[in-house]
Amino acid sequence: MLSYMKQITYILTPLVLLGMLVVASPAQASSLRPNISVDTTVQADANALSGRSESAVELRARLDVEKRERDTRREEMEDARTEYEDTRQEYKDERGAFLDIRTRWNTATGEEKHALRADVTVRAKAFLDKSVATLVTKLNRIKAWVQNHPRISDEVEAEVTIKIDAEIAAIEGAVTSLESESTTLEEIQAMSARVRSRLATYHETVQEIIGKMKDSRIEHAQTKLLDIATQIEARIVYYTDLGVDLDSEREHLARVKAQVDAAGTAEEIRASFHAMQEVIAELKASVKASAEAQAEIQ
Amino acid sequence: MNTRFEETILSLLDTGAEHADILSQFQGVEKEDARTILRMIEGLEAVEGPRPSTQVLAKAIAKASVTQGNPIRSMIVEQRTNTFSAYIRSFITYCTMQKNIAIGAGGVLALALVIGTAGYFFSTTGQDIIIDDLAFNEETLEQDVADLDAFALDDMDVEADMATLADFSSTPFARSDDLDSIDTALNTAFEEFESDSSDIDSFQGGDDEVDQDLRTIS
Numbered sequence: 001m002l003s004y005m006k007q008i009t010y011i012l013t014p015l016v017l018l019g020m021l022v023v024a025s026p027a028q029a030s031s032l033r034p035n036i037s038v039d040t041t042v043q044a045d046a047n048a049l050s051g052r053s054e055s056a057v058e059l060r061a062r063l064d065v066e067k068r069e070r071d072t073r074r075e076e077m078e079d080a081r082t083e084y085e086d087t088r089q090e091y092k093d094e095r096g097a098f099l100d101i102r103t104r105w106n107t108a109t110g111e112e113k114h115a116l117r118a119d120v121t122v123r124a125k126a127f128l129d130k131s132v133a134t135l136v137t138k139l140n141r142i143k144a145w146v147q148n149h150p151r152i153s154d155e156v157e158a159e160v161t162i163k164i165d166a167e168i169a170a171i172e173g174a175v176t177s178l179e180s181e182s183t184t185l186e187e188i189q190a191m192s193a194r195v196r197s198r199l200a201t202y203h204e205t206v207q208e209i210i211g212k213m214k215d216s217r218i219e220h221a222q223t224k225l226l227d228i229a230t231q232i233e234a235r236i237v238y239y240t241d242l243g244v245d246l247d248s249e250r251e252h253l254a255r256v257k258a259q260v261d262a263a264g265t266a267e268e269i270r271a272s273f274h275a276m277q278e279v280i281a282e283l284k285a286s287v288k289a290s291a292e293a294q295a296e297i298q
Numbered sequence: 299m300n301t302r303f304e305e306t307i308l309s310l311l312d313t314g315a316e317h318a319d320i321l322s323q324f325q326g327v328e329k330e331d332a333r334t335i336l337r338m339i340e341g342l343e344a345v346e347g348p349r350p351s352t353q354v355l356a357k358a359i360a361k362a363s364v365t366q367g368n369p370i371r372s373m374i375v376e377q378r379t380n381t382f383s384a385y386i387r388s389f390i391t392y393c394t395m396q397k398n399i400a401i402g403a404g405g406v407l408a409l410a411l412v413i414g415t416a417g418y419f420f421s422t423t424g425q426d427i428i429i430d431d432l433a434f435n436e437e438t439l440e441q442d443v444a445d446l447d448a449f450a451l452d453d454m455d456v457e458a459d460m461a462t463l464a465d466f467s468s469t470p471f472a473r474s475d476d477l478d479s480i481d482t483a484l485n486t487a488f489e490e491f492e493s494d495s496s497d498i499d500s501f502q503g504g505d506d507e508v509d510q511d512l513r514t515i516s
Contacts, residue, residue: 088504095511102514124515131508142501151494192515199509210501217494224487231480266495273488280481287477 073148080144084137091130098127121185125178128192132175135195135202139164142209156216160209167205174198214266221269225260225276229253232279239283244290249283 101123105116143164146157174194177183232253236246256275263269 084504099514128512128515131512134508135505138501138505145497145501149494151490189516192512196509196512203505206501206505210498213498213501217491217498221487221491225484228480228484228487231483235476235480266491269491270488273484273491276484277481280477280484284477284481 070150073150077144077148080137080141084134084141087130087133087137091127091134094123094127094130098123117185121183121188124185124188124192125183128175128188128195129178131192132171132178132195135171136168139168139206142206142213146209146213151220152213152216153219156212160212163205163209167202170198171195171202218263218266218269221273222260222263225269225272226257228276229257229260232276232283235283239287239290242290244287246283246286249279249286252282253279 098120101116101120105113105120108116143161146152146160175191177187178191233250236250236253240246256272256279259268259275260272263272
């Protein structure tokens, strides 16, 4: 009898341990969670209907990755903005310090003026350095925004990146010897003149880039509005089949679509958004009225 | 409710996904999340409350599926008609929802005991005893089913669900909530447009004085 008990114990012990592991395992626990909404058959059906092939687990994994990417992109945009604002503040501080010593230098004479020259050179160098840094960090901020923004097309991103990189190289190239300690005041003045001569091109480039960003924003809004218009059209067809008279809404929507197509400015896009909201409001009101009328008949 | 689901739902709605498609993407999520998802995309008051029962959630899902004529509805019916698998699922559901490790462990222990005993007889006596006869004979199965039914299926009222489905199917304007989702997508797109406009405007200026300032170095 005792030997039978031992054999039973030998058989049961690993099985029980295995069972406990199954229950305690987080992965298994997850797989045993109640399937509240659908089972795998329906998941497959729904996937077939929507053209998707990934499972819920795969979808969740993909969404996690996408969210991490979005967070990273937001951080990069925010870091670029912070760096620009910090540099702007440093630029203002250096400008104040330089103007202060420059005023003293201008009014000084003889030995005092000579003694101040070294300080003026140091402050002028720091001021020029921060001036260039302001221009560069602003360009980098725009580049980070374009490269990480979800609603900017790849074409615009590539084009803007090339322009900004070229502009940064040109500006930084104008102050190549700024790092040297032996740089004289005259050399700093010459570098400052080169930077100033580049500023006209810099401003043109910035305005051109901003123009492209605005155009891209409008194109994206147009695409979005027309996509929503398509969804509204589908609902109009659905309710029309149920006997709701929606001729007025259909015509209104057609006019709004034409308005969206023709929109070329931010104000025209805003007007299109509001017009589309009116269409939806009218559609809702008509559907509600029809439903209430049918309820009264019943 | 974590923001991941919110973002996912908004993103799917944004792309024009049907409600049933959205629901199907959240297969296997936690009960509380399922409730919130349903409330978000369907606005169903039925799923309000601190601890909605599985039956309430199932009805809410059934309603959502009917609005789209989606096979989720047929799944629910199928799940209830597929008796044996439904009972097993219900048992697992019960254990995991109640987080009752003791019941889960007890079930595993009982199963291990049956299999172990069967294995013992099979290996030591050499008799022609097959495991099926011991563990899964019809009488035992019926008893198990009855036991499970007693505590696991009390919230799965098939008739009530079917009545709900039939009642909801008779409403011709069941998709009116879709207009709200389109409205939401439109408002979201408008907010994005304004946000982008604000960002782009912020790139203007900020460097206008550099030219004038640099003249002071000369």
